[in-house]
Amino acid sequence: MQTKRVLRKKLALLFLGIAIVPFLLATTQALVKFQNSQRESIILQERRIASDAAKEIASFIRLQFAGIESIDEFQQHFPENEQFHQALIEHTLFSRGDFFELSVVSREGKELVRAHRIKVIAHSDLRDWSNSKEFHTVRKDRRYIGPIFWENNKPFFIIGEGTFSSKNEFLGAVFAQLDARVMQSIVRGLSVSEEFGQASIFDRNGTVIANQDFSKVALKENFSHVGIVAEALKSEERRAVAGIFKNEQGEEVIGASEPIRVLFGDGSSGVTLDTAWFVVAEIPSYIALASVRDSTIFSLVILMAVLFAAIIAALILARRMVKPIEQLRQVIQEFRDGHLEYKISLKTGDEIEDLATSFYTMADELRVSIKTITEDKQIIEAEKHQLERIISGITDAVIVTDIEGKIIIFNKIAEALTGYAMRDVMQMPVDEIVSIWQENSRLKIMAVYADRSRLSNGILLQRDDLLLLGKEGREAHVNLVIGTIEDGKQVNVGRIITLHDTSRERYLEQLKIEFISLVAHQFRTPLAIIKWGLDDLIEGGRFGKVSAEQRKFIEQLTMSGDHLIRLITDILDVIHIEAGQFGLQYVPHSLKDLVEEVYNDAKDLAEKKGLEFVYKCLSPQFPLVSIDPSRMRLVLQNLLENAIKYTPKGGKVLLTISLKGSQIEVIVKDNGIGIAKEYGGRVFEKFFRSPQAVRFQPGGTGLGLFITRNIIAMHGGKIWFYSEEGKGATFGFTVPVYIPPKDATVGALKGKTQ
Secondary structure, three states: OHHHHHHHHHHHHHHHHHHHHHHHHHHHHHHHHHHHHHHHHHHHHHHHHHHHHHHHHHHHHHHHHHHHHHHHHHHHHOOOOHHHHHHHHHHHHHHOOOEEEEEEEEOOOEEEEEEEOOOOOOHHHOOEOOOOHHHHHHHHHOEEEOOOEEEOOEEEEEEEEEEEOOOOOEEEEEEEEEEOHHHHHHHHHHOOOHHHOEEEEEEOOOEEEEOOOHHHHHOOOEOOOOHHHHHHHHOHHHOOOEEEEEOOOOOEEEEEEEEEEEEEOOHHHOEEEEEEEEEEEEEEHHHHOHHHHHHHHHHHHHHHHHHHHHHHHHHHHHHHHOOOHHHHHHHHHHHHOOOOOOOOOOOOOOHHHHHHHHHHHHHHHHHHHHHHHHHHHHHHHHHHHHHHHHHHOOOOEEEEEOOOOEEEEEOHHHHHHHOOOHHHHOOOEHHHHOEEEEOOEEEOHHHOOOOHHHOEOOEEEEEEEEEEEOHHHOEEEEEEEEEOOOOOOOOOOOOEEEEEEOHHHHHHHHHHHHHHHHHHHHHHHHHHHHHHHHHHHHOOOOOOOOOHHHHHHHHHHHHHHHHHHHHHHHHHHHHHHHOOOOOOOOEEEOHHHHHHHHHHHHHHHHHHOOOEEEEEEOOOOOOOEEEOHHHHHHHHHHHHHHHHHOOOOOOEEEEEEEEEOOEEEEEEEEOOOOOOHHHHHHOOOOOOOOHHHHHHOOOOOOOHHHHHHHHHHHOOOEEEEEEEOOOEEEEEEEEEEOOOOOOOOHHHHOOOOO
């Protein structure tokens, strides 16, 4: 009796160990792996945020250099023409919102002309650059990017580019003073969510120059002794760094840094210009690893529940199984040796006897099943080899997993796309090899739910424009299709993943956009010079007075030039919108004043066409709105010009403005040709013009309403229309009322309603 009790205890401990130890080991290993994976994922995320910010700032600087390249080009042909230079830089200054000041400097370092956005520059105000660092740098290295400096409580920096003849002789330079607050806008855009942390920009002294908290920038706080900033400053050649650090509050953060470098040109022939700045993206560890902490607590709760259940089950099983255990062991031993016909009589009257009977029945069925399985296995192997041959000939990457998500087929295209060899990934979990991202979230292949009732031809998921991260961080843009087959469980096939590489298609699309942008820029500058020359002819400039017939002809040329310039400007705006580079300069402004200005400008056009043009202000007062006045003016001009253009002589155009709660609403209504119902869904598409509009007014690009819709969306507003063919159209939009910051001075805002 004592022996049985000891055996029961041993058996109970054995069952307990079998139940708990593997579970504990697996849980611990999974938690450690999950924590490491989460940490690496966050580091990769912060690297990407820092890299995106650095690229965006570099792209902004490169775009500004492109703006002054046109001045360089004309300086080579008209080096001594100060009047021409003055007109050219003033045109460039006020046509580009990011330039604050422009200067043209001679080869001796004397300032020939200078234009300022606010100040009027007299001849006596011209400066001598000959001893400046900027002048010597552009003379030696062609280009210059200066450090941040403050002027009237605003941050600025200077860029410069030298002008050289075809024989590489230095002819002079062009310098531009830029508003550095664009970097503040970039980091705010990257710090909108606590989930992704925040981004900052520092100079090589560790002083913050852009941060979500602008007070730190205004106070010029220095972080050279803090965490990742100190590591970035210590790194050789200012390389990117990433890892876990302590921030200024002593908190543990996960972060990455990326130096800002500007590449001019393409590939190996390009020139990289180093700036004095680098981007830091970081997120507190307690936020980044919150899911790991929650998983650990949940696992501990589950472990305690499993432990309690295992103890009870072990005690019960040990008590019931101690007597016939040896007999069952003998039966199992015989079965293991392949003697499936072996039987022994067990008369216990309980589940053990039933178990023994089941064993015998199972042995009989197993003998039959072994033969069937052997035959089926041969058939399955033949079909598998045939499937592998078919998949190897497919031009897309194809990966097949088993029911557990382990890779069983990996074709040659998948090897080329991911960088992994087939021999290295077989029987590996597919989610460890294939890392697919949609925006900032990773897509787990085996997490896709196989709901048969929702299947369409076996497809579980179909997504386009995803990012595939392969071996050693190799990136590719792909279209993804995840599917399954009806009898997948029977042949041990879980998922069939198809990846179509769209990287080259995206590359060609980018080349097309860059080509159109380049051509548009190259056209716009010569057209501006031609228009300047025609205006000079009309005004009776250096070539004397013109006759009435000549003036009429020149005015027609000027109108055609203005049309081309407007067309090119629209095309560039569309390119900037689609590239996410359509920058807006938001300021508190009166929308009512802006509406009245545009109305007054458009009255002559309406009167010449013989239209009744009416403006109504439907509210007594209007608060300010936060808008970019020049862009909002473009919206109003597009809507009014369309209404006037497509309304026949004798028709009516009505412009109204009203306050609707926290929104200001502007409506433009006409009784013109209208828009047919079948074309209503395409009105805001780029390049779209309805057949009625083309017949009534052949000229036009179909870009105005596309640009208008995007500008309104960027202001947080909404735009809509309703129309009936032959009875006119009504277009309306709303803009939210400006809400001042909490720390704004009451006196500074007093009396700002209209």
